[in-house]
Amino acid sequence: MSKGNKLKNSQMLIAILPIVALIVLFIVFCTVVQMNEYRLDMYLKIVFNEAVVLAVVATGAIFIYTLGTFDISLGASTLFAATLGVTVYNKTESLVLMILVLFLAGIVCSLFNSILASIFNIPAFVTTVAMMSVLSAIASQIITTDGGALGGISIPSSVVEPYTGVGFKILLLGLYFGICYFIFQHTKTGRRMKYIGGNPLCAGLTGIKANKYTIIAFVMAGIGVGLGAFLTLTYTPSVTTQTASSIGMNIFIAIVFGGMPISGGPRSKIYAALVGGFSYMLLNDILEILIDSSAAYGITQVISAVFFLAVVYVTSMNYRSQMLPR
């Protein structure tokens, strides 16, 4: 076999590794649940409900990461959108208005980030750090004022009852993923985003306006945030200060777990968030079932992190450089 073919084969193998990992984790999860004589259907539902929110928000975030930047305020945006949605529902009792507010809040938060980044030339990661603080603080203020320090704010579960089914959520996920896939893979916008992420200087010299695509990327992420907030409320119709708190950072893990480089560019993959999000949640739940002690959460996190580093190490084997990466 020629050197070129060998490289091609190993690249293909590495490309499908995240999907293989997802399948293996799924099989292991089912085995572990059945070995413990738990109800598989119930556990699958739990994993799905946890992972679908992460997958949706992270799929939107792929557009931002493709540009070579990142947004760690997406978890806080989801919390903020959900808080506003619940508040609006409790004031108006209108589900339509609540959904509208969820999406509007997500998009406005993202747009604000993109404007600060693209118009005022502030590094996107710093604006998102600031936004994370602001959004979490405002949401906490609303939640503690309206719901008390220990509780949270909620809507009646009957309001979201018709939307709690797995089938409906798969439909929503499929629809959103389909739109993102089309934009990312089959439009000029997607191609140019990858170009900007890969080589911003060249992209600029060919007349591509990075600012325009930054705004589009953040709007796509904002839609994901709105949808994520809605799916969060369909799972638990109450919002506390801890709601979606780990999403912002888990997005990083989901995307990298799914086989996409954090630096973005042409090697970005729109399915990475979906594959990575479900893999990460499956892994966490497997470990939580297996390790049953007071320190289980800690040990689970350590093993997850080691597994995460190992997977990323293997999937990025073809892209090692002599210099230390930055």
Next chain:
Amino acid sequence: MSTPKRIIHTLAIPVLVAVVLELLCLTQGQNIITNAKSFDNFVVYTAIVMITTMALSINLNSGRFDFSLGSMAALSSVIGAQITYSLMAGQKGSSFVMLIITLIVGVVLGLISGGIYVILRLPPIITSLGVTLIYEGILYTLTSGKYVMKTVQNNSMSAFVSTWVYAFIIITVVLIFMIVVFEKTTFGYDYLALKSGQKVAINTGIKEVKNALICYGICGGLMGIVGFLNAARNTTINGGQLNFGSIAIMFTAFLPMFIGGYIGGYCNEKVGYLLAAVCMSLLNSTFAVFSNQVTASTQSIINAVLLVVFLIYLNNNNLIKRLFRP
């Protein structure tokens, strides 16, 4: 620029901040620093902010994003507290022993973090995500997710933060150490060369791996000191910081890092960080004066808004100057 002009530019922000905040406090019939106790707090907090900012800047200025600073501080302080308590059971002098042990543990944790980075050769943002999860997991396992109190609540620890003297000594020692190591040694010259031109620096024979490891070691040591000071100041350590709960500490250092960088344009960069830390500490003391009106959420919002406004100025000051030029 002449020396008097440099001095004026260097002191402009701290003096302006002090005057504005003092005037604000006077509206409440109080001063920023009301008594000896609040001065002690002021100096201790200055030390915490300055050291965190320096630790953050070491890697961030070299293009290495490190999320693990907070987890290093928390884990090193827990290990330091447990070892010290097992040796001295909170007797006289245990605070100094804990400081030394925490510092050493911090260096070790930093070296492990750096080791993972140089061995795996993954982008530092990814390795730091993994390291954060690992350290948080270990922290949770060691403490069962509870607050650590018994090992850090003793007379020796209370005495350490009940006077400004020790914190002042720490500030002085760290400042001198950082200036000497980063500006007067071969390591420091190599660090600067790698920072400004990685490829060229490596081609000239600079050992990048060794330099990176030392950087991570120093970062860890600094965060060890921060962990110790936080433990002494709060009389407790939160052992339940899972799912990136420890990264918040890093975000508090963003604003002083940018302010310090700006001031550093007119004086020594490290002195700039010290003056920026003084500004943040003044702000913190002002929040204490307004504690009845300004909630923790509002403080977060004020800090974030200040960060954004300062960065808008910093990144657009040429444009702003042109707008106001007659």
